[in-house]
Amino acid sequence: MNVVSDSLKSGSALADDYINHFSQVEDLYGDDFRMEESWNRRAEWLDESEGTRIDRAALVACLRQYNNKHNDHKEVHKSLDLLEQTGTLAVVGGQQSGLFTGSLLVVYKALTIIMAAKEAQEKLQRPVVPVFWIAGEDHDWDEVNHTYVMTPELKVARVKMDAAPGPRGSVSHIKVTPEKWKQSLDQLAALLPDSVNKPEILQLLNQAAEESGNLSDAFAKLLGRLFGELGLILLDSADPALRQLEIPVFERMIKQNDELGPTYQAAAARITGHGYPLQADVTADGANLFYIYEGNRLLLQKQNGSFTDRKGIVNFTKEELLSELTNHPERFSNNVLTRPLMQESLFPVLCTVLGQGEISYWAITKDAFPVLGLKMPILLPRMSFTLVHGTLRKYMEHFGLSFQDVQHRFDDARQNWLNAQADFDIDPRFEETRNAFEKLYEPLIRELGTIQHGLIPLGEKNKDKILEQISYLERKTKQALEKQHEAALRQWEQIYVSLFPMSKPQERVYNIFYYINRYGFGWINDILGSCTRYTAEHQIIEM
Structure with a gap:
C-alpha cells in the first residue's frame, strides 16, 4: 500500500480557506489547528472549566450502557474508564446513521477521530479518547436510507431502504421491519461480486439487522465491528438516557435563547461580509431547537415572546x-447550531473532527459558546482519501493520466486520446469540410437570388440540411471509432467511475463494504498503518 498526497476539489470556499489560508478567516474561527500552542491552550482551558460540563461519572454510565449494547469491546471499556477520570480529554466527531454505514467519508x-486522539495523547502526554457522535436525532430519512456500490458493468448501483417513515421523526425512532432489512440486504448481496470476504460481510450485516429495530442501532453495531477494537466510544444523540443528562443544557439554551440568537446573526453577517455563502439557515426569530410532537420533529421559532413552530402546531x-x-x-x-453547544457541554472536547460543510456552518456558532460559558473547540478537518487499486493505476499510467487529469480534464483527455487513435484528426477534418462547403455554397446561393429571390431561402434550407448530414457523418465516425476501441474506452470508464462516481469524489458515494469485499476487513488497519500522522491534505491510497 502506497500513500501519496494530491489535492481534491473542495465543496466549500470557506472550509478551503480555513484549511489552506487560515489567516484570511481567522476572525471567523477560534484557534488554528496547525499551531501547537492551540492544543496546549485548549487543554488548559478544559482543565479550568471542568465544572461547567455534565458530571463525568453520569455521562460515562450512560455511554457504558449504550456501548455495552452495541459496541462491547475491551478497548472501548478502557476508553470509558479513562473518560471517567478528571483530566482525560476527548476528540469528538459525528455523522448521520446511514444505511450499512453510508458512504466512505463516515x-x-x-x-480521523481515532488517529487524532492518539496523536494528541502523545503530544500532550495525557489521556485522550476517541468519541463518535451518531446523529440519530436528525430527521432527514431520505438522506440516510441508501448507499452505493459499483457493479461489474461499471454502473453506480443504489441500495435503498424502502421503509416509509410516518411522522417526520428522528431516524433513531423510525422502526425498520425485518422484511425491509431483508430487501436491502438482498439488494446488496446481489450487487457484491462473489469473493472470499462476501460470506463474512453478509453474516455481519444480517446479524446487525436482526439485532436492530432502526438504522441507528445497526449503524452503531457496524461501527463497533469496524472500530471497537481501536477504542472508539459511540453515542446516539437520540438516546433517551443521554437526553435526561442534557436537561440542564437545554434549560440554559431556552433561558438564554434571546442572547444566543443575535450571536448567530452577527456571525452570519461576518461570513457573508467575507463573501462566503451560509451553510445553515439563520433567522432572526429562530430558537434553533426542535420539539417532538406526535412523532414529528418541529423546529421552534419565537413569536411575541412565545416558542412555536412555523405552522403554529405547538405554542x-x-x-x-x-x-x-x-x-x-x-x-x-x-x-445544527445548538448541537455544537451540547457536545461541548457533555465532553471535554479537545478538538472536533468535521467535514468541509460542517467547518463552514460551525463558523456561525463561534460567539454562541461564550453565552453558555463555553469556548469553541479546535476544528480538525476530516482526513480525506481516494482508493486506487493496482489495475486502475496501470490504466492511468497507460493513458498518461494523472489524478488531476481525471478530476478536472477527464472528458477532454478521453476525447483527445480517442482522436489520436484515428488515421486522421476527426474534428479538424470535418470542420475543414464544413468550412469548405460553406465557402463554395454561399456564393452559389447569392447567384441563385439573381434568377429568383425565392431561391435564396430554399438554398439556405438546403445548406443547413447538408451541414446536418456532415455532422451526422461525424457522429457516426466517432461512434465507429469508439466501437473499434471499445475495450480501451471501458478502461477509461472504469477509471472515472471508480474515482469520481456520479461526478463526485469517491468517498462521498461508495460504501465501505464494497471495498471490504475486495480487500478484506484488514485494509482499515492498513490505512492506519500507512498514514502514520494526521494530515489535512487529501491522500491517494494505492492498494
Missing part, C-alpha cells in the same frame, strides 16, 4: 417550555 471520519411560553423540558426531555432535540 469511515474516514472515524479513522409555549418560556416557562411552559421549561416545564415541558423537566417532564419530557425526550421531546427536545438540537439543530
Whole structure:
C-alpha cells in the first residue's frame, strides 16, 4: 500500500480557506489547528472549566450502557474508564446513521477521530479518547436510507431502504421491519461480486439487522465491528438516557435563547461580509431547537415572546417550555447550531473532527459558546482519501493520466486520446469540410437570388440540411471509432467511475463494504498503518 498526497476539489470556499489560508478567516474561527500552542491552550482551558460540563461519572454510565449494547469491546471499556477520570480529554466527531454505514467519508471520519486522539495523547502526554457522535436525532430519512456500490458493468448501483417513515421523526425512532432489512440486504448481496470476504460481510450485516429495530442501532453495531477494537466510544444523540443528562443544557439554551440568537446573526453577517455563502439557515426569530410532537420533529421559532413552530402546531411560553423540558426531555432535540453547544457541554472536547460543510456552518456558532460559558473547540478537518487499486493505476499510467487529469480534464483527455487513435484528426477534418462547403455554397446561393429571390431561402434550407448530414457523418465516425476501441474506452470508464462516481469524489458515494469485499476487513488497519500522522491534505491510497 502506497500513500501519496494530491489535492481534491473542495465543496466549500470557506472550509478551503480555513484549511489552506487560515489567516484570511481567522476572525471567523477560534484557534488554528496547525499551531501547537492551540492544543496546549485548549487543554488548559478544559482543565479550568471542568465544572461547567455534565458530571463525568453520569455521562460515562450512560455511554457504558449504550456501548455495552452495541459496541462491547475491551478497548472501548478502557476508553470509558479513562473518560471517567478528571483530566482525560476527548476528540469528538459525528455523522448521520446511514444505511450499512453510508458512504466512505463516515469511515474516514472515524479513522480521523481515532488517529487524532492518539496523536494528541502523545503530544500532550495525557489521556485522550476517541468519541463518535451518531446523529440519530436528525430527521432527514431520505438522506440516510441508501448507499452505493459499483457493479461489474461499471454502473453506480443504489441500495435503498424502502421503509416509509410516518411522522417526520428522528431516524433513531423510525422502526425498520425485518422484511425491509431483508430487501436491502438482498439488494446488496446481489450487487457484491462473489469473493472470499462476501460470506463474512453478509453474516455481519444480517446479524446487525436482526439485532436492530432502526438504522441507528445497526449503524452503531457496524461501527463497533469496524472500530471497537481501536477504542472508539459511540453515542446516539437520540438516546433517551443521554437526553435526561442534557436537561440542564437545554434549560440554559431556552433561558438564554434571546442572547444566543443575535450571536448567530452577527456571525452570519461576518461570513457573508467575507463573501462566503451560509451553510445553515439563520433567522432572526429562530430558537434553533426542535420539539417532538406526535412523532414529528418541529423546529421552534419565537413569536411575541412565545416558542412555536412555523405552522403554529405547538405554542409555549418560556416557562411552559421549561416545564415541558423537566417532564419530557425526550421531546427536545438540537439543530445544527445548538448541537455544537451540547457536545461541548457533555465532553471535554479537545478538538472536533468535521467535514468541509460542517467547518463552514460551525463558523456561525463561534460567539454562541461564550453565552453558555463555553469556548469553541479546535476544528480538525476530516482526513480525506481516494482508493486506487493496482489495475486502475496501470490504466492511468497507460493513458498518461494523472489524478488531476481525471478530476478536472477527464472528458477532454478521453476525447483527445480517442482522436489520436484515428488515421486522421476527426474534428479538424470535418470542420475543414464544413468550412469548405460553406465557402463554395454561399456564393452559389447569392447567384441563385439573381434568377429568383425565392431561391435564396430554399438554398439556405438546403445548406443547413447538408451541414446536418456532415455532422451526422461525424457522429457516426466517432461512434465507429469508439466501437473499434471499445475495450480501451471501458478502461477509461472504469477509471472515472471508480474515482469520481456520479461526478463526485469517491468517498462521498461508495460504501465501505464494497471495498471490504475486495480487500478484506484488514485494509482499515492498513490505512492506519500507512498514514502514520494526521494530515489535512487529501491522500491517494494505492492498494
